[in-house]
Amino acid sequence: MPRPLLVLGVGGPADYAEFTLSQVAQAYPIVLADKDVPLWARPYLAHHLPVDLADPPTVLDAVRRHAAEHELGGVLAMDRSAIATVAYVTSARTPHAHDSHGLAACSSPAAVRRLLKRDVFQPRWTMAHGAQSLADHADSIGYPVTLRWPDEPAGPIGPAHTRRELLALYARGRQAVFDATSPLDTVIVEAHLSGPRICAEVVVFNDGGCQLIAVTRTTDGPAPARQALRHSVYAHDELLHNRQIRQTVERTVHALSVTSCVLHIEMTLTSRGPCVTDVSANPANDLIPLLVKRATGISLPQVAAALANSEPPTLAPSRQKAAAVHFAYASTAGGISELALTTPAYRPPVERAVLTQHVGSRVNSVEWASGRDRLAHWVALGDNASACDTTLDEAAKALVVSFAPATSTVDSDAVPHDSRSVNDRACPDLSIPPLGRTATCPNATHTDPAVEETTYVQFRTGASKQRLLPPDSPGTAGDDRVVVQPATLGLSTDDVKAVGGLMAELVSTCAAIGARYDTNDIWQPLAPGPDGQFSEASEVLAHLARTLNRTRAGIRKIHAQAHRRALSRAARIAPGQRGVASS
Known part of the structure; x- marks a missing residue:
């Protein structure tokens, strides 16, 4: 039984962080230290320490109390904001650690640059x-x-x-x-630096030696925000053997004096050579660990976990492929009035297609966008980077998005009603995503964990009338003014569309699983070996449970809002009825 790993933070929203956390959970029991646990992360945890990660001494006290009663291994930061706390806890638990200062510096771009200024080329x-x-x-x-x-x-x-x-x-x-x-x-x-942006995914060993595992190439969007439109990883990328890049990586590792970690080193390839712009010691964002896994077979989250637990990582590549992710942004700012993916069939080159906004959200145009403004993303696999680009170009055509007339928080021009996204093309079919996160329904809102925990929702549809007050409330018996027909419960057209979207997501999820597993009444997992097949079954069940929870939570929220509106109307119709509670 491997030693449990202390993990600080979950790494972000499920659409981006779930793969990383699930990879660690496959190798080690996870003891999560964080203030709250999102619903999607709970199946991956063995224990939770409710602490504020911004308060390192409190975190250390909680860790020591837990370690006094349970076995506990190393510490791993999932969020960049937790790296300094990891350094604090590690140095306190292992007084002879030599890399805490450099590790702590990786929590801030400014601190990283100060350590690199003498040895590594970086912008003024x-x-x-x-x-x-x-x-x-x-x-x-x-x-x-x-x-x-x-x-x-x-x-x-x-x-x-x-x-x-x-x-x-x-x-x-x-x-x-x-x-x-x-x-x-x-x-x-x-x-300002001119040149392509890349990221080096680097494993640093206990003795300070390092190994370049993968190079992520990034395609930037338009200025000024220059948000990433696409990341791609290719197992045979020629940059893996570029002498200047390898020297830059080695100098960066040496300057930071870190050990036993995985570094994500951002660079710009300028005419003067690779220029380092940032370094982080937590798992990379934007699904880069997923791309590396699909392209090379190497799981960077599991490598980082093994190093944190003072165990030898598995670095032998088992794949020689390419993988890429494409992010869609709006070409104009405003409120989303329509958002959908056309997904009539599953095509294996597209591993996943995920909507990351919903109807009613407001987004900025791509020129001023942040990661929070992304409309959707797709992950594609291929024999080389060019094949992935072709697949993603085709997949992006399946995004349908329209905007209600509005004024951006940044842009002053009104938004046309039927403006398309930055991927402005026709909309043919796109594959239904497989396991993992499916295409989120257009109207599904992200609710708080307390709402998402709801496991039962009941709609009373058998009766032709529905009382909004208890039968024994004063003045309500036989009074039709406070008995509302279901049609006037408060369900608006948007509510009905939202319910339809939630149900469409649920049905699409089931269809995607059915398309992937042609069982013929026999469960036929795709993973090899008993352990892999068991994990695959668990993943299918967890995926269905998450989708069902989102559907139930969304319907409950819609019903509760409609119920409140109906109560408000009933109160206005019968102001003298004391049994009507004000909202």
């Missing part, structure tokens, strides 16, 4: 505090420049070629791209 940069400081520093660096907020997951925005452009970029970036809770007055201003 400085920290600015406020608009005036920003403009002065940009003048000294020289235009064009880009901006990067230190504690935000989004990449740089820009470029700005003049002071006027810079201040406008700063104001709009604060409004459109970043959370109001972030320290927005502090910003990194850096020289």
Whole structure:
């Protein structure tokens, strides 16, 4: 039985983080330390320590109390914001650890750059505090420049070629791209870099040696946000053998003095060579671990977990393929009035297709988008990167999206009613995604865990009338003014569409599983070996349970809202009836 692994944070929303957490759970029992546990993560956990990750001493106390009664192995950060806490806990539990300072630095782009400044090529940069400081520093660096907020997951925005452009970029970036809770007055201003963006996925061993596992190539969207439109990983990428990239990786690892971890090193390939822009020591975002797994067979989350537990990782590649993910954004800003994927059949090159917004959401246009503005994403597999690109180009045509007339929080122009996404094409069929996260229904809203825990919803449809008050409420007997027909319960056209969307997701999930497993009344798993087949059965059940929970929670929410509206109407019709509770 492997030693349980202490994991800090779940790594983000299920659409992106579930694969990573599930990979770790397949290899080690997980003890999660975090304030709350999202519903989707619970099947993967052996234990939960409810603590605030922003308070390292409290986390350490909780870990020590748990370790006093249970066996506990190493520590792994799933969120970048938890890396400093991992370093604190690790150094306290293992006083002779030598890499806590470098590991802690990986929690902040600014701290990483300070450690790398003597040994690794990086852009000219400085920290600015406020608009005036920003403009002065940009003048000294020289235009064009880009901006990067230190504690935000989004990449740089820009470029700005003049002071006027810079201040406008700063104001709009604060409004459109970043959370109001972030320290927005502090910003990194850096020289603009021209060239392709890549990420090196690097395993660092206990002795400080390292191995380059994969190179992720990124296709950027339009400026100024330059959000990632596509990531691709190819097992035979020629950049894996590029001498300059390998030297840059080795110098970065040496400068940080980290050991026993997996690093995600971001670079821009400039005319002067690879330029490092950021380094993180938590599993990469944007489904990159999934791409690496599908392309090479190497599970970076399991490698990181093994290293954290002081065990030798499995690094032998078992696949020689390519995998890529494509993200869809809106070409104009506004509220979403229609969002759907045409999914009549399952085609294996597309592994998954996921809607990440719902009708009623407001999004920014691709020029000012953040990761929170993504409409959908697809993952494709192929023999090479070109094959994946072809599949994704075709798959993106299946996205149907329209916007209600609105004004963006950033863009001042009104949004046309039938504007298409940045993937503006026709809409042929697209495969139904297999196991994992299915295409989320257009109207399914993400509810809080307390709502999602609902396991039973009842609609009383047998009676022709439905009382909104208890039968023994004063003044209600025989009073039709407080008896509402089901048609007037409060279900609007949008409510009916939302219910239909929820049911469509449930049916689509079942259809996708049925298409993948042609059982002929016999369960025929695809995974080899008893352990793999058992895990596959568990994954199917968990996938069905998650979808059913979302459907039930969504229907319950819709029904509750309609019920409240009906109560409000009944109160207005019969103001003298004291039995009608105000909403």
